[in-house]
Amino acid sequence: MSSQATPIPMSARKSGPLKGTAAVPGDKSISHRALIFGAMAVGETRISGLLEGEDVLDTAKAMQALGASVVRSGAGEWVVNGVGVGGFTEPENVIDCGNSGTGVRLIMGAVATYDFCTTFTGDGSLRKRPMARVTDPLALFGTRSVGRSGGRLPLTLIGAAEPVPVEYETPVPSAQVKSAVLLAGLNAPGQTVVIEKEMTRDHTERMLKGFGAEITTETTPEGYHKITLTGRPELTPQEVAVPRDPSSAAFPVCAALIIEGSDIIVPGVSQNSTRNGLYTTLVEMGAQIEFQNEREEGGEPVADLRVRASKLKGIEVPPERAASMIDEYPILSVVAAYAEGTTVMRGVKELRVKESDRIDAMARGLEACGVQIEEDEDTLIVHGLGPNGVKGGATCVTHLDHRIAMSFLILGMASQEPVAVDDGAPIATSFPIFENLMTGLGADVTRDN
Template sequence: MSGHGDPIPMSSRACGPLSGVAEVPGDKSISHRALIFGAMAVGETRITGLLEGDDVLDTAKAMRALGATCTRTGEGEWSVHGVGVGGFSEPDQVIDCGNSGTGVRLIMGLVATSPFAVTFTGDGSLRKRPMGRITDPVALFGATSYGRSGGRLPLTLVGAEDPVPVEYTTPMPSAQVKSAVLLAGLNAPGKTVVVEKEKTRDHTERMLAGFGAEITTEDTPEGHKITLTGQPELTPQDVAVPRDPSSAAFPTCAALIVPGSDILVPGVSQNTTRNGIYTTLVEMGADITFENARIEGGEPVADLRVRFSELKGVEVPPERASSMIDEFPVLSVVAANATGKTVMRGVKELRVKESDRIDAMARGLEACGVTIEEDEDTLIVHGMGAGNVPGGGTCATHLDHRIAMSFMVLGMSAQKPVRIDDGTPIATSFPVFEPLMGGLGAKLTRDNS
C-alpha cells in the first residue's frame, strides 16, 4: 500500500475475538531521528527495527540528498554514514517529505544553520500544514524562508551563513518545534536554549545525548528548559528502535472493543512523554497488563497483554494531551464503545495535524451513529456501549493515516460495516496494518480490488 498512489477505498466489518501476537512496526519518531542523527555523526551508525513506512523512507531520501549515505542492509536494518555536524551539502533537487510533518520540520531545523538553500514540498495534506512555527524560530538563527501564504509548502529555506545561538520559548506544546530549534542549534556556536511550558516527547534529547552531544534538561519556574552546546562532534551509534506506541494503540484499542479478544503486543515503548493513551485506557477500565518491563535502545519498553473490557467514559485532562496527541482519533473510537461520555480537552493541536482530526473524527463518528460535541479545543464523545455503535457510514480520511486506521478499528465492533474513502495513507506509518490486523482476526477488505 502506497501513501502516494491512487485512492483505495476500504471496509471493516464486525469480527470474532481478536487473538495472537501483534508485532507492530518500529517507532516513527525515533526512526526519523535515528536517520537524521546518524547523518550528522562522523562514521557509521547502524539501525535495527527502523520503521520502513513512507514517512521515514522520505527522510532517508532527504539525508541522501544532503550528502549522507543511507543504505538498507536487511529488513528494518540500515547503515548510515554521516557527514558530521555542519557537513551537509546543498541538494540538487527539491526535498519531498511526502506526508511527514515530523520529517519536514526536523529537516528544516537541520539545514537552517547551513549556508545554502533547500526547497521543500510534500503531498496535498502536508502542503496545507503550518510551517511558520518552524520558520519563525529558525529565523532567529539567521535563516530566511520564502513560501506560500501562511508559510505553507512549497517553501525555500536559506540557511544562515553565520548562525547565532538562541533562547526560545515554544508557543505551543510541540516536539517538532522543539526538535527543529535544537537541530538548528547543533551547528551554531555557544548554547541554544529551548523552554517548554508543557513538556513534550523527549526522543530528541535522549538521542542527542546518546550520540555524544552536551545537552542538559531542568524544570524551572518558566518551564522545562533544555540547553544544548553547539558544534559538537557526534559519535555514531548502534540504534535499536523500539516498537511504536502510537501504532500499538490500534490493535490495543481494537482488542478492547471486540468481545472475547486477548492479544499480546510486545516491545512497546513506554516513554512517559508518549504513553498518555495507555494511562487513559486504564482509567476507562481497560484490562491491560504491562509485562517484562525493560530498556531497549535507551527507551523503556514493555509487552502489553490486552483483553476485551467493558469501558466507561472519562475526562482526559488537558495537561495529558501532549503525551497522546496522535492517539486521540483512536481514543474517540474507544469512547464510542464505552458507556457514558468521554471528554477530551486541550486538543486544539489536532486541528493542524495531517488533517483537522477533530473535525474528521466528529464527522465520521456522526456518520456511524455516534453523538459528538466539539469546539476549537474540545471533543466530546457520547458512548453507546460495546457493540452498540450502528456503523454503516463512509468516512473521509483526508490523506490522514491515523484517521483511516481509527475508522477501520471502529468497523471491527460496529453493527454495520464502516467504510473509508482511501486507505493509502496508512502506509506512511503502519505499512503492515492490513496483514497484521487480519492475522489477529479482523475483517478488512479493499473495495476496489
C-alpha cells in the same frame, strides 16, 4: 500503498475475537531521528527495527540528498555513514517529504544553520499544513524562508551564513518545533536554549545525549522544562535499536479492547513517559492491559502489553495529558464510542493542524456512524453507546490522513454494520503492515476495489 497513489477504498466488518501477537513496526519518531542524527555523526551508525513506512523512507532519501550514505542492509536494518555536524552539502533537487510533518520540520531544523538553500515540498496533505511555527523560530538563527501564504509548502529555506545561538520559548507544546530548534542549534556556536511550558516527547534530547552531544534539561522555578544544547559537537556514531511505536500499537490495542473475547500480546512497545498518555487513559477507562517484561531497549523504556476485551467507562481526559497522546485522540474517540457514558477530551486544538483537522474528521465520521458528538476549537466530547452500541454503516472521509483511516477501520470491527473509508492508501506512511497484521489477528478488513 502510497499516499500519493490511486485511492484504496477499504471496509471493516464486525470481527470475531482477536487472538495472537501483534508485532507492530518501529517507532516513527525515533526512526526519523536515528536517520538524521546518524547523518550528522562522523562514521557509521547502525539502526535496527527502523520503521520502513513512506514517511521514514522519505527522510532517508533526504539525508542522502544532503550528502550522507544511507543503505538498507536487511529488514529494518540500515547503515548510515554520516558527514558530521557542519558537513551537509546543498541538495541538487527539491526534498519531498511526502506526508510527514515530523520529517519536514526536523529536516528544516537540521539545515537551517547551513549557508545554502533547501526547497521542500510534500503531498497534498502536507502542503496544507502550517510551517511558520518552525520557520519563525529558525529565523532567530538568521535563517530566511520563502513559501506559499501561511508559510506553506513548497517552501525554500535559506540557511544562516553566520548563525547565532538562540533562546526560544515554544508558544504551543510541540516536539517537532522543539526538535527543529535543537537541530538548528547543533550547527550554531554557543548554547541554544528551548523552554517548554509543557514537556513534550523527549526522543530528541535522549538521542542527542546518546550520540554524544552536550545537552542538559532542568525545571525552572516557574515549573517550565528548559533544554540547553552546546553547539558544534562531534557526534559519535551509534548502534540504535528502535522500539515499537506506541502510536501504531494503539490500533490493535484499542481493537482488542472493544471486540468481545479478544486477548492479544503486543510486544516491545515504547513506554516513554512523554508518549504513554493513551495507555494511562485507557487504564482509567477500565481497560485490561498488563505491562509485562518491562525493560530498556535503545535508551527507551519498553514493555510487552497483554490486552483483553474490557468493559469501558467514559472519563474526562486531563488537558495537560494532551502532549503525551496527541496522535492518539482519533483512536481514543473510537474507544469512547464503545464506552458507557461520556468521554471529554480538552486541550486538543493541536489536532486541527495535523495531517487533517482531526477533530472535525473524527466528529463527522462518528456522527455518520450514529455516535453523538460535541466539539469546539479545543474540545471533543463523545457520548458513548456501550459495547455493540455503534451502528456504523457509513463511508468515512480520511482527508489523506493515516490515523483517521485506521481509526474508522477499527470502529467498523465492532460496529453493527460495516464501516468504510474512502482511502486507505495513506496508512502506508506510518503502518505499512496494518492490514496484514489486523487480519492475522482475526479482524475482517478488506480492500473494496
